[in-house]
């Protein structure tokens with residue numbers, strides 16, 4: 001479970017990016033976080049992946065008080081929280097296979113297990129035929145599917161997606177949301193997705209959180225832009 005308990009975060013320049021956020025996300029939920037530019041969405045994600053620490057309040061993820069994590073424990077925590085971004089962030093000199101395998105090598109998985117796991121992942125993200133390709137030989141949608149594969153390679157309990165369809169056309173965006181839904185259903189992965197994509201939010205309705213000026217101003221179980 002993810003629980004924000006009265007969480008506030010200001011940056012050194014005095015901007016209050018999040019204010020008294022209270023939010024509970026149960027295991028296996030798939031939620032959207034929406035809001036205008038500067039409303040605090042990325043800050044929420046940075047707190048979740050341990051990149052930033054709140055000034056007050058508590059963020060509990062899977063029983064871990066993230067703000068109180070010792071520096072050396074952050075990498076282990078991050079293994080449980082997969083992240084994908086708008087700008088893919090693949091390693092350009094590694095093939096698709098190697099990009100995914102890398103995430104498993106760093107946690108010390110055996111070579112044989114890595115091979116099996118990467119094969120499974122490539123099947124899931126429908127890129128078996130691109131294993132030997134390099135990122136710049138792939139379309140945007142394909143690159144995003146590789147990053148999703150890499151993010152879930154370690155079977156994290158939580159997957160955070162920061163505008164995963166931001167650079168994609170509607171058809172490719174649809175593929176990405178369908179893939180995320182499959183991961184959510186097949187593995188029970190909790191998914192928190194920040195998005196500006198009104199069409200997706202309206203068509204694939206899910207619990208939707210709206211941020212405004214760092215405040216949660218709406219938490220709709222019905223979802224969809226029109227109903228909030």
Ligand SMILES: Nc1ncnc2c1ncn2[C@@H]1O[C@H](COP(=O)(O)OP(=O)(O)OP(=O)(O)O)[C@@H](O)[C@H]1O
Nearest residue numbers: 011012013015017036037038039040041042043044
């Ligand atoms: N590192 C930083 N230092 C200072 N201010 C920051 C920093 N990061 C974000 N902010 C400010 O905090 C506020 C919230 O920013 P945040 O990036 O969380 O918003 P967002 O909702 O993700 O915006 P966008 O949709 O444009 O990505 C904004 O006013 C922003 O200018």
